[in-house]
Amino acid sequence: MKTLFKSYINTFRGLSEEIWWLALITLVNRAGTMVIPFLSLYLKEDMHFTVSHVGWVMSAFGLGSVAGSWIGGKLTDKIGYYKVMVRSLLTTGVLFIGLQFLNTFASICMGIFIVMLVADAFRPAMFVALNAYSKPENKIRSLTLIRLAINLGFSVGPAIGGIIITGLGYAGLFWVDGITCIMATLLLIKVLHPKKAKVLDVIENKNPVSAYNDHAFIIFLVAMMLFGVVFLQYFSTITIYYKDVHMLTELQIGLILGLNGFLIFIFEMPLIKWLENSRYTKLGLMFFGAILTGLSLLILNFTNWSGILVIGMLLMTIGEMIAFPFSNAFAVQRAKKGNQGEYMALYSISFSIAHIFGHNAGLQMTAALGFDTTWYIISIIALICAIILFVLNRRLNSKKLV
Template sequence: MSSATIDKPSFLRSKLGGLPRPFWALWGGTLVNRLGTMVMPFTGVYLTQSRGLSLTAAGLVMGVFGAGSLLSQLLAGVLTDRIGRRATLSGGMLATAVTMLALGYSTSLPAILASMFVLGLVIDVYRPASNALVADLVSPAERPRAYGLLFWAINLGYSVGMTAGGWLAGIGFIWLFWIDAVSSVLFAVLVWRAVPETRPDARESTGGFGVVLRDRVMVAFTLITLGHALVYAQTFTMLPVAMTEVVKLTPGQFGLAMALNGVLIVIVQPLVSGWLGRRDASRAFALGMAVMGLGFALTAFVTSTLGLAATIAVWTAGEIVTAGIAGTIVAVLAPAHLRGRYSGLFGFAWSMAAVLAPLVGGPLLELGAGALWFTMGGVGVASAAGMLLLGPAIRRR
C-alpha cells in the first residue's frame, strides 16, 4: 500500500474531521441554498429584458433592495438572540422562498418594488443566525476552519448556480425563481430538523443594539470591516464596468478571468484553512486585507484579460486569507447571548458597503482608472493598518 493511500484518510480528517454533526447539516444546507442562488446575479437582466423596465427604473428597484438589506442584518441580529438561531434561519429562508415567487410573478412596477424591498429584508436574514450557530456549536480552536468551510460552500454553490442560472435564464426566467425558492425551503427544513437550538437563556437577550454599540472594540472592528467590504464590493459593482467600458474587454473575457476567483477559492481555501486557523486572527485578517488592497491597486495597470486574471489571483489570495477569520473575531468579541446582534452589526457593514461601493466607485472611475483602483488599494491598506492597531484589544478578549 502506498504512502499516499495511507495518508489520504488522515488528510481528510484534518480538513473535515472534528466538527459536530449539526455543523455539517448547516454546511449542507448552505451549499444547497447557494447552488440554487440564481436570481440575484441576473436581476438587472431580468428587470430590463423580461419586465421591460428602463435602466432608471431598474436602478430604483435595486436601490429599494439595498434599503431592505440595510435593515435586514440589524433585524436578523435581534431575532437571532430573541427567538433563536434555528427559528430565525429557517423563518428567513421560508420568507425568502415566498418572496422570490412573488417577485417572479410580479408584473407592475409597484409590485416589483414591494417584492424587492421585502427580498432585501429577508434574503440574508440567515447570516447572523448562521454565524451565531457556528460560534455556539464549534470550539474556539476549530472556528476558523468551520467559518472557512462555510465560505467554501458558498463559493462552490454560487459558482455552479451562476453557470446553471445563465443557461436556465435562456429558457425562462421563472425557472430561476422556482429553483431559488425550492433551495431556500430545503435549507429551512434541513436546519429545522438537524440543527438544535443553541440560544442561551432568552432572559439575557433583552435590549437592542445599544449594548453592542457601547463595545468600542466591536465598533472599531465594524468600521475596519466596512473598509474591507467597500474594496471587495468593487468586484460586483465597478470592476465589470471598468473592464468592459474602459479596458474594452468583452463580457466573455471578463467572465473568463473572474472564473479564476471561484476556481482558486474552491481548490486552495480548504487546503490552507487549518493552517490559517492557527495564526493570530487579527494579524491574519490584516495580511489578507493588505493583499486584497494590493491586488485592486494593480488593477489600474490592467490592459488585457491575462492582466486582469493576474490581479484577480492576487486579491483572491487575500480573500482566501480573510475567509474564516472575520467570523472568528466576531465570535471572540460577542458574549454568547448577544452573538446574533454582534453578527448583525458585522453584516450591516457588508450591506452598507454594497450600497456605498457604486456611489463612491462611479465618480472615482469617471476621474480615471487610477483614481478608483489606487483609492481602493489605499482603503485596503488603511483597513489592514487599523486591524493591526486593534489586534492587542482583540487578543485581550
C-alpha cells in the same frame, strides 16, 4: 499525492454533524443565489436601466440587508436561531420567484429591499447556530467550512447562471433562486430541528455586555465595512467592467466568478489550518487580506491584457480566504461577552452598510470618472481599511482597548 490528499481530509476532522448539515443547507441556498452576481447586468441589459439607476437599486439592496440583519439579530435573541432561519429561508424563496414580475424602477427598488430584509435576517441566526453547534476549539474551521459551502455555491451558481441566461434568459434565474431557497428550508426542518440537533457550546451571560459599548468591536466593524466596499465591487461594478471594457460574454463572466469559489473550495481549509498555527493574530491576518484585495483591483489599471482579470481574481481570492474566516472568528470571539444575536447582527450590518454605499459608489464613480480612476479610489479605501486593522491590532496587543 496520497499524503497530500490525506492531509487535506484531516483538516475537516472533528467537526460536528450539525455543522456539516448547516454547511449543506448553506450550499443549497447559495447555489441558488445566482441572481445576485448578475443583478447589475440584468438591470442594465434586460431592464434597460441606466448605470445610475442600477446604483440606486443596489443601494436599496444594501438598505434591505441592514434592516434584515438588525431584525434577524433581535429575533434570534428573542425567539431563537432555528425559527428565524426557517422563516427567513422559506419566505425568501417565495419572494425571489415574485421579483421577476416587477418592471418599474420604484417597484424593483422596493422589491429588492423587501427580499433582502427577509433574506438577511438569516445571517445572524446562522452565525449563532454555528456557534452553538461547534466545539470552542473548532470555531474557525467550522466557520471556514460554512464559507466553503457558500463559495462552492457561488462557484456553481454563476457558472450555471451564465448557461441559464444564454438558454432561457434572466427570468429562469429567479425561479432557480426561489426553488433552491425552499429546498434549503425543507432540508433545515428535516435535519436541524431542535429535537434532533445537538448543542455543543451553550453560552449564558447573566450580565451581557452591549455590543454598542464594545469600542474595539465598533472600530473592527468600521474596518469590515470598508473592506466590504472594496470586496463588493466584484458583485456589481466588476461584471460591467468585464462586459464593457474586456467584451466578455455572460458565460465567460460566470466562469471567472466561478473560479473564485472553486479556488476557495480547494485551498481555503488547508490555508486556514496552517494560518491558525502561525504567529499572526486574527487582525494581523485580516490586514494582509485587505492589502491583497485592494491590490487585485489596482493592477487592472496596469494593462489592457485580459489575462490580468484572472490574476486580479486570484489576488482577491487569496485576500478573501484570509480576511473573512478570521473576521468571522474575531466577531464570534467578541460575541461571547454579550448578546450573541446583537453582536452577529452588527457584524452582518457592517457588510450590509457596505452594500448600501459600495455598489452605488462604484457604479456612480465609473459613470462619472471611468473605471481606471474608480479602481484607484477603491484601492485607497482598501489601504485605509488595512491601516485601521493594523492600529487596532497594536492597541489590543498593548491592552489599550479591551
